[in-house]
Amino acid sequence: MSSLVIAEHNNQTLNVATLNAVAAAAKLAGDVHVLVAGHNCGAVAQAAAHAAGVSKVLCADAPHYAHALAENVAPLVVGLAGAYSHVLVAATTSGKNVMPRIAALLDVAQLSEIIEVKSDDTFVRPIYAGNVLATVQSLDGIKAITVRTTAFDPVATTGGTGTVEAIAAGPDAGLSQFVGEELTKSSRPELAAASIIVSGGRGVGSSENFAIIEALADKLGAAVGASRAAVDAGYVPNDYQVGQTGKVVAPQLYVAIGISGAIQHLAGMKDSKVIVAINKDEEAPIFQVADYGLVGDLFKEVPALVEALSK
């Protein structure tokens, strides 16, 4: 019995989501190993070896692993999986892309976005936009799992004494090629890691008006998020979206501004520690989950809030 966690990284640094996945793996019986598949990714392998609870890092270094293409990473993992009882990855877009391919090639089911480990074969996962929690038992020999990062505190980045073992790379499947990426550049914290998030919805009204949201975020040192309605309307890029199919976040403080609170949005933020809602519609469902609700015009209240915070 031991677990293999697939690391997420950019070939230079280990994504913290990996440490959440290691934390879930640590609740299972046996050792925790980490697979780093990348290109010139030695520093990532070292970082993974230092993570608390990791006893071994397998490092596969080849140009065709540089962008974590599922068609190349999946066969590599399948080749290793026979030695493990569990294969885990954080439920990021990268993890969600590759794990089902691995599971299918192993002819096992996948357990998506687990939020609790009950035993080595039984887990809890949210379904129906988080309105229902399902306790599920895997009947397969190898458990393929994606981990909801907000449900497991990351393990420490230090304290691990894992060894790094270079392993042979598999072939380039030649099915897909990385062309490029447009990543949103921001000096603000990342949504997934922020302790405070300020989100805007349709009520914000325009891309220009989002400056109001950003001003409050900067005052609080917060990340900026958005509802699907705001993203669909083109106010902000897709990677701002919080919700059932966007990012799931659980910060210390979540401020929802001009967001009505559709179940799909609530699914992405209702595990936040403290929720504040500012909305002119007193009946908006967001107030049912908000710890503190302020009924009012966001164009007046948000600048006033920035000013009040300065006092």
Added chain:
Amino acid sequence: MKILVAVKRAIDYNVKARPKSDGSGVDLANVKMSMNPFDEIAVEEAIRLQEAGKAGEIVAVSVGPAACQETLRTAMAMGADRGILVQTDDEVQPLAVAKLLKALVDKEQPGLVILGKQAIDDDSNQTGQMLAGLLGWGQGTFAAKVEIGDGTASVKREVDGGIQTLTVKLPLVVTADLRLNEPRYVKLPNIMKAKKKPLDTVTPADLGVDITPRIKLVKVSEPPARAGGVKVADVNELVAKLRNEAKVI
């Protein structure tokens, strides 16, 4: 190039699901069911590719009970040319759906399979990737834009940090994200026309696929509810509460 598009009958996105009181499952009695919203986007994309002269026939496929015929008729009313229902009253989990779809791909030989990236009932987000793996095809998941070229497709994907662009060899599997397109409204004459389009029914046994579940549902429960909050009168009270009561700023 033929396109196969997979559609699932799921709870309507406006309905809030609740567990049955005995915890044995989700209460779906008298609940409105619709086509999974991501699958609507998948159907729309197939139709747009056909309209742009990039695709030939569009075959819509659904897996589930007889009621899924409705879902297939909706896909055909949107513009799919024919439908195939893999009919079963048993629970079919994503791996089994992927195997059923593979069997149909082997038979139909499409150049492209489009699916929604996830169904809003079980929120698994697995079937497309599993199908691509079983077929040994490339995958363009969470697609925001698809362009069919000569032997390859360019796929822009919604990823955590922004947008990623891949070139993937044809044939391939695409899973649709929210921003791929806005599905059209179905017009009444098209609903009438869809009733005359061919709809075949097969069973998992016909396709030689074992759909035995690999995951056992132990129980379902309601998530812990958030305690009701308070309304504050103004921003000064809000700041005071956040500083002194919640202590989060």
